[in-house]
Structures are given as C-alpha cells and as structure tokens.
Amino acid sequence: MKRVLLLLLLLLLGLPAFAQGVEGLWARTCAQCHGDRAQGAKPYPGLQGALPLFATLEGRRYLVLVVLYGKKGEAGLMPGFAQLKDEELAALLNHLMALLKAKGEPFRPEDIKKERGQNLAPDRIPRP
Numbered sequence: 001m002k003r004v005l006l007l008l009l010l011l012l013l014g015l016p017a018f019a020q021g022v023e024g025l026w027a028r029t030c031a032q033c034h035g036d037r038a039q040g041a042k043p044y045p046g047l048q049g050a051l052p053l054f055a056t057l058e059g060r061r062y063l064v065l066v067v068l069y070g071k072k073g074e075a076g077l078m079p080g081f082a083q084l085k086d087e088e089l090a091a092l093l094n095h096l097m098a099l100l101k102a103k104g105e106p107f108r109p110e111d112i113k114k115e116r117g118q119n120l121a122p123d124r125i126p127r128p
Contacts, residue, residue: 070122
C-alpha cells in the first residue's frame with residue numbers, strides 16, 4: 001500500500017514535467033499570460049485581435065517575429081522565445097490558429113527559420 005501511495009504522489013508531483021505536445025508547450029510558454037484558450041489573464045491581453053493577422057503574408061510574418069523577438073505592449077514586455085526550436089514555434093502558432101479558429105495555411109518550421117538571426121528589439125516590430 002505504501003508503494004502505491006508513493007507512486008501516486010510521485011506521479012501527481014511530476015505531471016507538469018510530463019506534459020507532452022503542443023498543449024504542454026502552450027501551458028509553459030503562453031498560457032500564464034494569455035490564458036489556456038488565448039482569452040488573456042489580467043493584465044495581459046487575449047489574443048483574439050491577432051485573428052486577421054493569420055490571413056496575410058505580412059500578418060503571418062509579424063506573428064513569427066513576435067514569437068521570436070517579443071513585443072512591447074500596454075501590459076509590458078512579452079519576451080521572445082528564440083530559444084525554442086523552429087518546430088516548437090510553428091506548433092505554437094498553429095495551436096493559436098486552432099484556438100482562434102483562424103483560417104490559413106499552417107505555419108512550417110521553415111517560416112520560423114527564415115526570420116531568425118535578425119535580433120530585433122520588441123519595439124522594432126511594427127504591426128501591419
């Protein structure tokens with residue numbers, strides 16, 4: 001019985017470490033500020049305003065630059081996530097598309113890779 005309780009305790013304590021897939025990545029990198037469903041968490045904004053950006057090449061490039069280099073906004077500074085792999089950032093953007101029910105082509109790792117290495121400051125990324 002003690003072994004079962006110990007195993008159960010270890011599993012419960014370790015669940016965040018075992019979070020898999022894009023939902024786990026979203027939870028670790030985005031949800032703390034933008035919410036589980038991109039609805040926002042005060043004082044940070046929801047992401048519904050990003051919906052039209054998925055429809056244009058300029059908007060899609062802007063979204064890639066924001067996840068790579070960050071964004072300066074009214075609620076403060078959103079950090080960039082350039083430390084993540086291209087595949088992870090593409091998956092996060094595709095997850096956001098799904099959450100917002102946005103139409104458009106899925107993001108590919110190549111879309112992220114193309115924008116790396118610019119070292120842009122968050123206030124130097126103009127919204128289209």
